[in-house]
């Protein structure tokens with residue numbers, strides 16, 4: 545039996561519109577917090593395939609979403625390229641030695657060497673493939689990666705940033721060095737995605753969470769073209785595996801008609817009006833999104849948005865999601881309400 549989420553990604557008619565939430569396996573779930581405290585830390589959880597698989601599946605039963613997203617983090621890729629990573633409570637991720645020179649970059653592992661080190665991710669996927677098939681409910685498994693640009697921002701800044709001044713200094717003052725970094729990361733990510741597919745994911749999503757840091761006239765050169773290269777590489781080998789692109793905060797890029805590439809689904813962030821995305825992209829791509837995640841604090845605001853999205857998209861070529869990740873302090877019952885409302889308005 546085909547999976548409703550995969551069918552929707554491929555633009556086929558489905559009995560209702562599927563829904564999932566970015567960051568759905570996470571801290572708003574008490575059951576996630578329990579497993580995390582059992583293993584001691586977030587990174588331990590990423591490195592433990594049995595436990596990572598367990599938290600991946602939690603939102604399926606607890607929240608009722610139509611697809612599971614692999615539990616891991618985008619930063620395991622630079623970590624396995626050789627960059628020491630820690631997650632500091634309340635501060636987020638930190639690389640102890642950010643890269644700033646060609647020598648730093650050359651010291652990192654690349655290609656196959658780096659991609660094969662991510663064995664715990666592939667093991668998690670293999671467990672999930674088996675468990676999902678055994679459930680027989682045809683819920684899909686989404687694999688993912690960060691985009692080369694989004695990964696590079698952490699590799700260069702060493703941590704999250706509000707200004708992106710270190711990586712943007714490189715963008716304008718040493719563009720060749722930034723391109724060399726993006727090239728090396730792209731080559732690892734292609735193999736990483738390929739290995740996720742071989743291990744059993746049904747769909748892949750490329751997160752370009754920090755797309756908006758680049759001005760629209762430079763976005764293609766420093767981010768989008770690399771994402772498209774990854775998508776084309778995968779499409780040539782695995783034409784049946786849908787690819788979702790999620791560049792966050794690129795309304796100007798969409799409005800100017802600059803989106804191109806061979807992929808299936810465009811993830812619309814919450815700052816881009818869905819009607820604009822539909823007008824500019826709806827013929828070429830299935831659209832995913834895009835409720836402002838903070839609407840989840842109010843069931844009324846949630847219902848209002850879900851109904852508005854249904855009116856715009858009409859249940860065609862659409863996947864319900866948030867316009868970015870769910871926040872840790874959202875009440876669980878409101879997340880369940882969101883999923884139920886998406887199913888209700890689209891006829892489940």
Ligand code: CP3
Nearest residue numbers: 566567568569570586613614615616617618636751753869
């Ligand atoms: O449910 C899912 O979506 C699957 C798991 C997932 C995580 N991170 C788990 C996580 C996914 C897909 C990601 C992707 C990710 N990681 C992105 C891109 C998506 C986005 O939100 O834009 C980014 C930018 C990261 C980097 C990252 N990881 C940051 C900035 C942080 C700390 C910020 C925060 O929310 O605390 C993380 C940690 C992280 N990744 C957590 C989870 C559940 C929280 C860690 C914890 O349990 O303490």
